[in-house]
Amino acid sequence: MSLNRRVFLGTTAAASAAMAAPMVMADGHGKPRVVVIGGGAGGATAARYIAKDSKGEIDVTLIEPTRTYYTCFFSNLYLGGFKDMNDLGHSYGGLAASGVNVVHDWAVGVDRDAKTVSLAGGGSLGYDKLILSPGIDFVDGSVAGWDITSQNAMPHAYKAGSQTELLKAQLKAMPEGGTFAMVAPPNPYRCPPGPYERVSMVAHYLKNNNPTAKIIVADPKPKFSKMALFQEGWGDHYDGMIDWIGEEFGGGSVSVDPGAMTLTIDGEETAVDVCNVIPAMKAGHIAEIAGVTDGNWAPVNAVDMSSKADADIYVLGDASQQGDMPKSGFSANSQAKVCANAVRGALTGSKVFPAKFSNTCWSLIDTNDGVKVGATYEATDEKIAKVDGFISQTGETAEVRKATYEESEGWYAGITSDMFGAKT
Amino acid sequence: MRALRFSLSLILAALATATFGQVTGDPEHGQQVWKKCAICHMMGPDARHRVGPVLNNIMSARAGGKTDYRYSKAMTAAGQDGLHWTEDTLDGFLQAPKSMVPRTKMSFRGLKSAGDRADVIAYIGLFSGGAMAAQIDDGFAVSADILAIEGDLEYGEYLSSECTTCHQADGNDDGIPAIVGWETEDFVTAMHAYKEKHRDHPVMQMITGRLANDEIAALAAYFKGLGD
Known part of the structure; x- marks a missing residue:
């Protein structure tokens, strides 16, 4: 029975594709070409799904400067001592094996008329569809006294890798009873609970290694993601160590030297x-170069993540301005699959299914004390709109919190194999 | 956690839908053999790690994969090198644990009888994947009409991408259960159990909350095929 169904589906798909000719919508250069800029949760996922599902019908090139990608998600757990840096690193070998042409270079220019991307190394790549998933860059001058040349003295550690290791080294070198400060970012920014999970992980480290140390958080916002859960946890685990200074106490009026x-x-x-200075954020610079940003972010159509400025460009993840979804790795991964389905449909005539988006963000407050928040979303004419959601409750049992943390570890393994291909 | 009743009769009832691969052994006799394992291991909804890890959902899973159990370095390394628990690998391991994974913590000489091994593996299989789900969902039923919906594989493949952010497509379980290769009825029943809040999990309640009956059928058909 299921065999019949399979055969039936196969023939109808082929028949409808034949009717919807031309089957390959490339401008006189053979196979259609997709170029993806940025190999994180959005870009790696999109590249992998388009290559995997088009079964060789589409040439997919991923441009990503780093050879090992360190996930920003879970990098706070490295600061807390729950993960090694190696646990966060992923190579692009699995993507290459699944048919993606992986180019380790910087994309430095986009010519939208000629439909080419130029590389720092000198080459240029033509595309029929271009997917931008460049993550974030920082807004100049958003924290008085700080610029990118100060990032060694005052790390942001908001792009994982050497910055994260530097912040950990500084944390370890703190004098007894010293002060760890964080300048938290204004909305919108990557990973809404991220700064507060980081505060928790730093507190966890200090409680065990430097218990008289203090943490000050200067925050330009009046409230933040999972605030009740974090404040409950800080009281339970790190009583008196963390001083959070929100907007009403001047947390937004900050300068550093x-x-x-x-x-x-x-x-x-x-x-x-x-x-730890986490400045205001904007779309990764290449989105600006491509001319698809409006203000700090790149507006997109919710139905397929296509840019509002150019129908052949798609913007995924943190860089996009899409509506209600938080800027998270999970969101980027979810958006990438909707986009991959739409891009494949546009280039090969494959069936395009309705957009469905979802997100869940787990945070760790202390050992085995995990919390989560999540929601489902749909595409409307105006934006990606929230449908339904949930959040962990204050006062949950230790058993529930432990299960939540274990689930987050399962999710990490799941999303990284979804991005980069299964570990072998 | 909702209290779950667990009894031999339930487990045997689940035999009708025992779903992991080709069950060649006799799980009823396997339950007798299990007594040797039960000195150190637990299975079932209330199981905790003891001397040995909980053995729920180990079929298809990577060896040394329960995130909160402290395995021997040897077992962790074997899993990292690609060892997954299947009927074949478990058969080899249970025959002579220390031959297959030298320096495993498991101080058990092994089961000489091939029949005993097959039987206990069949019994352990009842606590994995769809068979485990069938036991959890005992007392919750979906209508015959819903079960009869034939899933559209192509749609299922697209919808599955929402699941694979957490549930690994190759059936690995690193803290989130494997969902490939389940019998259609078990899969559909489990999904509707979340949708109607008979099962507890908030993420799953949210995700299933907006899945229509034909979408659940499509997912069941697609994930069943991934297990082949």
Whole structure:
């Protein structure tokens, strides 16, 4: 019975594709070409799904400068000592094996008329569809006294890798009873619970290694993601260690001096030992170069993640301005699958199914104390709109929190194999 | 956690839908053999790690894959090298654990009888994948009409991409259950159990909450095929 069904589906698909000729919508150069810029949760997923599902009908090239991708998600757990840096690193070998042409270079230009992408290494790649998934860059001047040349003295550690290792080294080198400061970012930014999970992980490290140390958080926002859960957890696990200074207490009026290692909040200067500055964010620079941004982000159509500025360009993940979804790896991965389905449909006539999006963000507060928030989304004419959601409750049992943490580990293994192909 | 009743009769009832691969052994006799394993291992909804890890959902899973159990380095390494538990690999392991995974913590001489091994593997299989689900969903039923819906594989493949952010397409379980290769009825029943909030999990309740009956059927058909 299922065999009959399979055969039936196969023939109808072939027949309808034949009727919807031309089957290959490439402009006189053989196979249609997709170029993906950025090999993170959005780009790697999109490249893998288009290559996998088109079964060789589409040439897929992924441009990503780094040879090992360190996930930003779970990098706080490295700061807390729950993960090694190696646990966060992933190679692109699995993508290459699944048929993606992986180019380790920087994309430095996009010519939308000629439909080409130029590379720092000198070459240029033609495309029929271009997918931008460049993640975030920082807004110049958003934290007075800080710019990218200060990132060694005051790391952002908001692109995982050497910055994360640097912040961990500084945390370890803190004097006894020293002060760890964080300047939290304004909305919207990558990973809404991220700064607060980081505070929790830093507190976990300090509680075990430097228990008289203090943590100051200067925050331009009046409230933040999972606030009740984090504040409950900070009280339970790290009582008195964390001083969160929100908008109403001047947390948004901040300057830093990376040379003197001081942080000034609402006119009051404090000497700090470590200062984690997470500036305001914008779409990765290549989106700006491509001319698809409006303000800090790249507006997209919810139905397929296509840019509102160019129907042959798609923008995924953190860089996109899509509506209600948080900027997270899970969101980018979810958006990539909708986009891959649409791109494949446009280039080969394969069936395009309705967009469905979802997201869940897990955060770790202390050992075996995991919490999560999630939602489902749909495409409307205006935006990606939230349908339904849930959040962990305060006062949950230790058993529930432990199960939530274990689930997050399962999710990490799941999403990374969904992005990069199964581990062999 | 909702209290779950667990009894031999339930397990035997589940035999009708024992779903992991080709069950060649006799799980009823396997339950007798299991007594040797039960000195160190638990299975079932209330199982905890003891001397040995919980053995729920180990079929198809990577060796050394339960994230909160402290395995020997040898077992962790074997899993990292690609060892997955199947009827064949479990048969080899149970015959002589320390031959297959030298320096495993499991101090058990092994089961000499091939029949005993097949039987206990069949019994362990009842606590994996769809067979385990069938036991959890005992007392919850979906209508024959819903079960009769034939799933559209192409649609199922597209919809499955929402699942594979967490559930691995190759059946690995690193803390989130494997969902490939289940019998259609078990899969559909489990999904409707979440949708109607008979099962507890908030993520799954949310995801299934907006899946229509034909979409659940499509997913069941697609994931069943992935297990082949």
